[in-house]
Amino acid sequence: MNFKIVHETTYLFSDKVFLEPHHLRFRPKKTPFINLTHFSIHLTPEAAGHKVIEDEEHNIVDFCWFEKLTSHLTLTVESHLQTSDYNPFDFIIYPDSFSRTPFIYSDSQYQILYAYLQKVALTPDLINYAEKILNNVHYNTIEFVTHLTSQIHNDFIVEYRENGPPLTPDATFDIKKGSCRDLSWMQISMLRHYGIASRFVSGYFYFETERPIYELHAWVEVFIPGIGWLGFDPSHGILTGNTHFSVASGATPENTMPVSGGLRGSATSTLSTTLIIERS
Incomplete structure (x- = not known):
């Protein structure tokens, strides 16, 4: 295309x-x-x-x-x-120890990924939200990130807010709604809580619609050895594909x-x- x-x-x-x-x-x-x-x-x-x-x-x-x-x-x-054509599920995780969360990056990986592992304080309610999903998928890494993405899509209202930085993860969780950057930053913060390197992505997303109104979009990428950086879009509850066009990625939204x-x-x-x- x-x-x-x-x-x-x-x-x-x-x-x-x-x-x-x-x-x-x-x-x-x-x-x-x-x-x-x-x-x-x-x-x-x-x-x-x-x-x-x-x-x-x-x-x-x-x-x-x-x-x-x-x-x-x-x-x-x-x-x-x-x-x-692109199949986001065409991968294997290697070493296999990264198939379960929590896992530990090697020393060299940790040094490179350090900025994408920095945590922010989260309330017990937000941690419990993620913990329940992790328990339900029996600590499977890919299932955890995938189910967390779809659950955020199901539980939160997506709204448009043109200006301003993302809300804090706890603020987004409390009001159960947010812009694409709010939902992405909340998901990144939950993933980093479990030691999964995650980064914020800004770009474009094309989708079929009768009356197209497009806006700059935001989503999440996680780093898993064997896969590399893999994208997840909590606003739509999906893995990213060949109609997500990344423009910039960063450890913080400000860098994008x-x-x-x-x-x-x-x-x-x-x-x-x-x-x-x-x-x-």
């Missing part, structure tokens, strides 16, 4: 400002089953400098800097993707922000976005 993604982001400022250097994360990642055949990014005002870099977590970032005052910033990104950068000035700003995903 072939896909075309057009993503436009506009910031309007109440007065002219000077833009500090910006990190832009809109470039879909290549995988063994997703090929990026075209990518373009257009900025208004035009950047004085533009360099494509690889950040600390191996995301490809468009790093831009500016020279003039401006009352707006518009980013128009176009990506063309070609996908092939599509636009990050400061400005000089006292203006207020408004944000508007449009996202079109077409299959051909």
Whole structure:
């Protein structure tokens, strides 16, 4: 399948400002089953400098800097993707000791995965929620992550919230609803509680619908030896496939922000976005 993604982001400022250097994360990642055949990014005002870099977590970032005052910033990104068939269950876990949770990474794995294992404090209710699922699947690792993903989908209401960081895991659990990033961060925190390396992923998700309204999406990836990084989408209760297009992944959601950068000035700003995903 072939896909075309057009993503436009506009910031309007109440007065002219000077833009500090910006990190832009809109470039879909290549995988063994997703090929990026075209990518373009257009900025208004035009950047004085533009360099494509690889950040600390191996995301490809468009790093831009500016020279003039401006009352707006518009980013128009176009990506063309070609996908092939993908079976997320085509794997074996090796060594087999990782088939049951809890498990222990090797010393070298732990050093590399350290950032993806950092825990946050969780309430007993949230721990009990995960513990019940782990007990029901008899500590099977894949069944635990899969059932946790589907259970979150069944028990929580997905809502859209354009701006702001994810809620704390406990806050999301208490209100039983959240954005895709809220649910993903809650699941990551539960998985890390059991020593499963997990990271936050930002990207695009294509699905068939009569009236498509697409938004930047978030999901979870876990690292299991023999498999590598495997994606789970708690908003939809599924493993990720070849219509989940990862743009950035990080140990924390802050490291996956599509636009990050400061400005000089006292203006207020408004944000508007449009996202079109077409299959051909």
